Amino acid sequence: MIYEKMSQATKTMKSSMIRELVASTKNIEGLISFAGGFPSPKTFPREILSKLYHDVVLNEGETILQYGGSQGDSLLATELLKWEGYDDLSTDQILITAGATNAIFYMCAALLEPGDVILCEAPSFLGSLVGFEAMGAELHAIPLDQEGLDMDALGTKVEKLKKAGKRIKFIYTIPDFHNPTGVTMSLQRRKKLIEFALAMEIPILEDNPYAQLRYSGESLPSLFRVAHDEYSNTEIVTEVVTFSKILGPGMRLGYVKGSKVLIERMCSWQQKVNIAPDNVSQRVAARFLIEGHMQPHLESIRSFYQPYLEKMLKCMADYLPSYIQYSKPEGGIFTWLWLPEDMSADLLFEQAKAHKVTFIPGSKFYPVGQEKFNCLRLNFSYSSLEQIDQGMQSLGKLMEDFYT
Numbered sequence: 001m002i003y004e005k006m007s008q009a010t011k012t013m014k015s016s017m018i019r020e021l022v023a024s025t026k027n028i029e030g031l032i033s034f035a036g037g038f039p040s041p042k043t044f045p046r047e048i049l050s051k052l053y054h055d056v057v058l059n060e061g062e063t064i065l066q067y068g069g070s071q072g073d074s075l076l077a078t079e080l081l082k083w084e085g086y087d088d089l090s091t092d093q094i095l096i097t098a099g100a101t102n103a104i105f106y107m108c109a110a111l112l113e114p115g116d117v118i119l120c121e122a123p124s125f126l127g128s129l130v131g132f133e134a135m136g137a138e139l140h141a142i143p144l145d146q147e148g149l150d151m152d153a154l155g156t157k158v159e160k161l162k163k164a165g166k167r168i169k170f171i172y173t174i175p176d177f178h179n180p181t182g183v184t185m186s187l188q189r190r191k192k193l194i195e196f197a198l199a200m201e202i203p204i205l206e207d208n209p210y211a212q213l214r215y216s217g218e219s220l221p222s223l224f225r226v227a228h229d230e231y232s233n234t235e236i237v238t239e240v241v242t243f244s245k246i247l248g249p250g251m252r253l254g255y256v257k258g259s260k261v262l263i264e265r266m267c268s269w270q271q272k273v274n275i276a277p278d279n280v281s282q283r284v285a286a287r288f289l290i291e292g293h294m295q296p297h298l299e300s301i302r303s304f305y306q307p308y309l310e311k312m313l314k315c316m317a318d319y320l321p322s323y324i325q326y327s328k329p330e331g332g333i334f335t336w337l338w339l340p341e342d343m344s345a346d347l348l349f350e351q352a353k354a355h356k357v358t359f360i361p362g363s364k365f366y367p368v369g370q371e372k373f374n375c376l377r378l379n380f381s382y383s384s385l386e387q388i389d390q391g392m393q394s395l396g397k398l399m400e401d402f403y404t
Contacts, residue, residue, distance in 0.1 A: 009134055032391035034359045034378040037179065037333060043301040044248045048293055052284045064279045070271035071263075072096025072255070073282035079289040080255060086228070093234065095263050096255045097270060098277045100209060100242035103256040104128055106266035106273075107205060107238060108135045111169045117161055119202075120172040121149055123336075123365030123375070125179045128172060128207065138166070139367035148185030149173060151192050158200055170203040170238075175223055177210040177332025180365045180377035184330065190226050197236050206239040212246055212298055214331035215306035224257055235259040243285060245333070246298070251281045305333070305381060311388045312380040319396030333381035336362070338374065343402055345376040351398055357391045 003011070056064055071077070077091040097103040112118075114136030120129065122141030132139055140157055143150045154171075161168055173193070175185035185193070197204050206223045221229065224239035238258035243251055256266065270276070288294060312335055316326050325338040339345060345361040352358060362375030380388060 009136060030356050032357050032383060032387045032394075034357070034380070034383060034388075034391060036379055036382060038379075038382045039245050039249065039333070040304065040381050043304055045288075045293065045297050048288065048297075049247070049284060052287050052291075053280065056280055056283045056287065060283060064283050066279070068276040068279040068282070070276050071267045072277055073279065073286060076282045076286040076289075077255070079286050083289055083294065086257075089234065089257070090260075092260050093263055094255055094257050095267050095270065096253070096277050096282055098252045098254070098274055099244060099249075100207065100240045100254040101127060101131070102270070102274065102277075103240045103254055103266070104205070104207065105131060105135075106269040107170075107240075107256070107262070108132065108137070109269045110262060110265040111203075112137055113167070116167045116169045118169060118172055119154065119157065120367070121174065121178070122367075122370060123180055123362060123372070124172065125174060125207065126364050129365075129367055132172070133368070137169070139370075141367050141370045144178070144181060144183055146183060148175060148178075148183060148189040149193060151189065151196065154193075154196065158202070168200075168202050170205050171197060172205045172207065173223070174207045174209075176208060176220065177213060177329050177334070179210070179332070180334055180360070180362070181336035182327040182329030182332055182334045183336075184220065185223075187220055187226075190220070190223055191230070194223060194227050194231060194233075194236060198231065198233065203235075204237045206237050208239055209242045209245050210332040213302065213305060213333065215302050215309055217330035235262075238262060246301070247285065247288070251285070252278060253281050253285055302331075305331075308380045308383075308385065308388065309335075311385050312378065312392070315389055315392035319392045321396065321399050324399060333379055335378045335380065337376050337378065339376070339399070341374050343399070344373045346373055348376070348398060348402070352395060355394050355398060357394045357398075359395075 073096060074091055076096055077094045080094060081089050095103065097106065108131065112135050116137055117140055118132050118137045119140050119142055122143050129139065140161065142154050142157060158168065175190060177184055193204065204223060208222055211222060222239055224237040227233045227237045235258065238256060240254065240256045242254035309329065313328060323340055327336045329335060346363055349359065349361050360377045362377060363371040363373045365377065366372060383391065
């Protein structure tokens, strides 16, 4: 009976295929997994955080354990703007949320009507794609190249959609160490995208979980920063940031910057859905910044991850067949492989699972009906160096055997 009472959106809602695929391999003894997107537990600043949690609850518990404001801890908001160097922004342009996913949901709730169009990279983060679809959005995929979103394809798609009378609500992009491909949008492409968005009056949702995880090369400004510094605009880009890959996903802490009007409406959604984010974790994060822990911690986790990325790239060069193409990121936690057109990563997944190696087939990162099957994502942040070597040897052998 209760199923019949459910909304149509709930009945048709898709779960995360990544979590289902990971769960399907959970009990395989000796499995080497390149599937998840977990940060290494070795990077969690447990000693510092345990002290801060103790101090915050003990010394500030009378207020911090009470209900908090829906916009989040004003102290944390102030410290975040200091950390990022935005002297001219006010705290009503920032919303603290229970992770990045909540921030993305609130923006969708504030902007979307059923049938509205979201333009997204192809491939893109599955968690956001299923969320967009659950909100009734119509997704249109824009291909990526080595510099980010293909601007010619974007322009063609927008022209076609506008002629068809479609309502385009925003462009969704992960410009730094993209999930799933590892590609980073070039500075020139960032400027072109912002100029295009301004001209077309199409907002940008910038999902930015990985920018702090750069292990080599030159850091690039976020899209929000470029719009702020070079175009004096703080409305065209809404930037979502998470602490999940920096401090630990269990803290469930993120934040979003953007237009005062949009942030206020997103805050109204947070008030109705979540009341407020976790006060204790917010104040702990604020103290983490105030006491100067963030910069040395970031340097520590960058140093930790760099050998894992280097090992993954070396193993791909050593063990993969010459006909396999792959991204060469300078940071983040993912790499991406392109297989020959007649090789299905979905079939390869089943074969690899039998050989105790797993990954995520690339088809899972596309909107429904727009999939590509000759690609896959590899994570290098959770396995040991020895497992990366062993797992990549096995994958390379399986790929070679495909044609024998």
